[in-house]
Amino acid sequence: MRGAVLHTPGDVRVENRDDPRIEAPTDAIIRVSAACVCGSDLWPYRGIQPVTEPSPMGHEYVGVVEEVGSEVSTLRPGQFVVGSFWASDNTCEVCRAGYQSACLHRVPMGALGAQAEFLRVPLADGTLVATPEVPPAELIPSYLAASDVLGTGWFAATAAEAGPGKTVAVVGDGAVGLLAVLAARQLGAERIIAMSRHADRQKLALEFGATDIVTERGDEGIARIKEMTNGLGAHSVVEAVGTQQSMEQAIRSARPGGSVGFVGVTHDVSLSGMEMFWSLVRLQGGPAPVRRFLPDLMEMIGDRTIDPGRVFDLDLPLDQAAEGYRAMDERRAIKALLRP
Amino acid sequence: MRGAVLHTPGDVRVENRDDPRIEAPTDAIIRVSAACVCGSDLWPYRGIQPVTEPSPMGHEYVGVVEEVGSEVSTLRPGQFVVGSFWASDNTCEVCRAGYQSACLHRVPMGALGAQAEFLRVPLADGTLVATPEVPPAELIPSYLAASDVLGTGWFAATAAEAGPGKTVAVVGDGAVGLLAVLAARQLGAERIIAMSRHADRQKLALEFGATDIVTERGDEGIARIKEMTNGLGAHSVVEAVGTQQSMEQAIRSARPGGSVGFVGVTHDVSLSGMEMFWSLVRLQGGPAPVRRFLPDLMEMIGDRTIDPGRVFDLDLPLDQAAEGYRAMDERRAIKALLRP
Structure with a gap:
């Protein structure tokens, strides 16, 4: 599959990466409908945060479930889902208190690289929230915003x-x-x-x-x-x-x-x-416990109470990810959406 | 009157100071029943906070109203009162939100020197809370604790x-x-x-x-x-x-x-x-808005629900204030009560 990789500060390339596969029975694989560039992606892009090796990029994503592990019970292929930048079990004591970004079993999604065609999502039952139906295309940016910046x-x-x-x-x-x-x-x-x-x-x-x-x-x-x-x-x-x-x-x-x-x-x-x-x-x-708010935010998006997707003022094919980074770095764009 | 004055770090003396008098119509003068040495008094005593001139000491006090200014409407001579270490009007927007220690018209009581026989209390209506009756002597330490450490x-x-x-x-x-x-x-x-x-x-x-x-x-x-x-x-x-x-x-x-x-x-x-x-x-x-809690705390003391005065493990005449400072500095005492 194609995916964005940061090689050194300023050097983002979209290149072939291995397709992700189910590694744990609680994983899901999603086909990414849209991903985006985060302000926090600019820290390593600008070299303020060190880049020690080529790193898959992206931690904001919406997509359609492609495959689920044997222990995933609440999701099925074909569902449209939103997750946040930390995978979380949503059942531990910290999650139950509303701090899923500090889940005892959390996994940083950034390391998995959401700016790609496919994405493995650990702890899928706890992490992903599905919409009742696959939403119309014009709502995709708003659901994507819910993944991080809105939450x-x-x-x-x-x-x-x-x-x-x-x-x-x-x-x-x-x-x-x-x-x-x-x-x-x-x-x-x-x-x-x-x-x-x-x-x-x-x-x-x-x-x-x-x-x-x-x-x-x-x-x-x-x-x-x-x-x-x-x-x-x-x-x-x-x-x-x-x-x-x-x-x-x-x-x-x-x-x-x-x-x-x-x-x-x-x-x-x-x-x-x-x-x-x-x-x-x-x-x-601190790192926002987006998962706490996700169900409510997705409902408000679905019934068009809010339109947070308007923060995306640049809409690019994934292959042009480098331009998305440049535009945000130079503050030509508020936020760049990437479509695989 | 007699009052404690810090001359240089480590040098606290009880000496003659001018009797306080009503300076503003919102002032009250109280006869101090008991005062005490605060952990924060040890900062200048230890020289960690500079001492630039001889400074009257003490900001914790209970006492009996001696005289009130012409605009004081809720207090009368003879009442037993407790105040906190900031005088506050208790009517400004910050006070009404419960942050009397940041009152827009606050006055630091420490500068007035509560370790003394008499004390001028600015903004008396807002600062002082009276008990229904003059309490029995054994409750004095607990009311004094309410003035700062309990609050x-x-x-x-x-x-x-x-x-x-x-x-x-x-x-x-x-x-x-x-x-x-x-x-x-x-x-x-x-x-x-x-x-x-x-x-x-x-x-x-x-x-x-x-x-x-x-x-x-x-x-x-x-x-x-x-x-x-x-x-x-x-x-x-x-x-x-x-x-x-x-x-x-x-x-x-x-x-x-x-x-x-x-x-x-x-x-x-x-x-x-x-x-x-x-x-x-x-x-x-930050500096506790003790005034917010004072009425409730005084009620719990009056009905003997709580006995916070037990923190005083050293009870001295005011003239021995220096020993109170020494005992706290050397951690021989938790807290020293001073009786004028």
């Missing part, structure tokens, strides 16, 4: 305690930040401030439910948020970048007793204990 | 989301840690693990409701907590020390999706963004 934005908004009566600020205007705006709207937030200086992203943020746009960043951005909130800061702040500056911007934009949900992968970020102490801000983040 | 332990247990069905680990066996044990018990936690290697403190922890004692600390302490929790870590962890080691111990003792409430003043602590990310731990701490 991640949703987790961030939830961790930030977005809800009725709350002012929510979102730091980061990538797909996750934009979908955190959508999540905050669905969760009933009163005011949603998207921090963005890109016209196309501002537009999408407003369409997803942002009530305000702030173009300033850093100290000026913090000052703007305070100005807009009686000097107090937002009740809820989503951090969806992962840099020192964005994390500090998020914490300092929250009011005392407010909450920050952070989902940007925090490379080289260090938090001052004294700052956390005096801020009185509640902080939670 | 702080309660906030930490609340921030750590201690409650029914939860396993709670407490890092730190000072008065705050011990009272976080008491709080966790009152909040209905199922299992409460006190981390302590001092026999007297272990004993009090067990009396306050701890179900288990762990004497190991650092990596060994973390390993013990994991062993006791199916390898997962505690649901809730209280951090009541404030060092790099204790903070890491707390975060690493919590399970994914667990919560850490930290109330040790985090001098020189730095948190790794990547560690926070992968831990999936919820973190909240």
Whole structure:
């Protein structure tokens, strides 16, 4: 089969890879309908995260079940399914508490390479959620968004305690930040401030439910948020970048007793204990337990309550994956969809 | 009047200070029934926090109202009152959200020096809570504990989301840690693990409701907590020390999706963004909004549901304040009560 492989930073090639096969009785093989490039794929692509050997890429996927292992009981060939970037059993104590991204038996899907024609999905019963019927083609991008960016934005908004009566600020205007705006709207937030200086992203943020746009960043951005909130800061702040500056911007934009949900992968970020102490801000983040939210999100997509697939502004055949990476790296695209 | 003053690290003297007087119409003057030495007083006493000039000491107090300013409407002379270490109006938006320690008009009581015969309390209506009647002498230590260490332990247990069905680990066996044990018990936690290697403190922890004692600390302490929790870590962890080691111990003792409430003043602590990310731990701490909890805590003390005053194992006349500091610094005492 064809699949994307990162050889060295900047060098993504679509080449022939072995077809995956059932390795454990709990595996499923899916024929990938669509995959995509994640902001976190850019870390190794940019060399910020080391690339020690050619690595299959991709951890976001939707597809049709091709084959299931002998112990898979809830799925059958022909079903359209969505999974997240961690395979999880969905039965262990951590999963049952809603933290499937820390499942005791989790498997990182990134290592299996979802930017490909076929994909092996471990712990298929726990990982994959099927739609009632194979959905129409126009819904594929939205289901694909549910696989990571929507679920991640949703987790961030939830961790930030977005809800009725709350002012929510979102730091980061990538797909996750934009979908955190959508999540905050669905969760009933009163005011949603998207921090963005890109016209196309501002537009999408407003369409997803942002009530305000702030173009300033850093100290000026913090000052703007305070100005807009009686000097107090937002009740809820989503951090969806992962840099020192964005994390500090998020914490300092929250009011005392407010909450920050952070989902940007925090490379080289260090938090001052004294700052956390005096801020009185509640902080939670990490790899989103997308599986927790997947059934509800898929239902909202199926009944067209939400249209998260609009974050894909570049739609390419899988063979042009390299262009998808380049476009995202250069911020020409918010998010690139790849079709095998 | 007599009052404790820190001249340089290690040099606390009880000397004559000016009697406080009403400065603003919202002030009250109280005759201090009892004050005490706080773990946080040891930071400047040990020179870890700079001492630039002779400083009146103390921010924990109970007493009897002596005089009130013209705008004080809820208090009258003769009432027995408890306040916390931040004076707060209890009416601003931050106070109403339960974060009185970040009140928009807050005044640090430490600067006013509660280890003295009399104390001026700003924003008296918002800060002080009166008992229905002047309580019997044996309850004074418990009311005094409510002024800081009980309220702080309660906030930490609340921030750590201690409650029914939860396993709670407490890092730190000072008065705050011990009272976080008491709080966790009152909040209905199922299992409460006190981390302590001092026999007297272990004993009090067990009396306050701890179900288990762990004497190991650092990596060994973390390993013990994991062993006791199916390898997962505690649901809730209280951090009541404030060092790099204790903070890491707390975060690493919590399970994914667990919560850490930290109330040790985090001098020189730095948190790794990547560690926070992968831990999936919820973190909240800071100066406790004791005022939020004060009415309930005072009711539980009045009806003898709880007996937090047992943390005072040294009871001295105010004039011997220096000995109180020394005993706590040398860990000969858990907490020293000072009677003017």
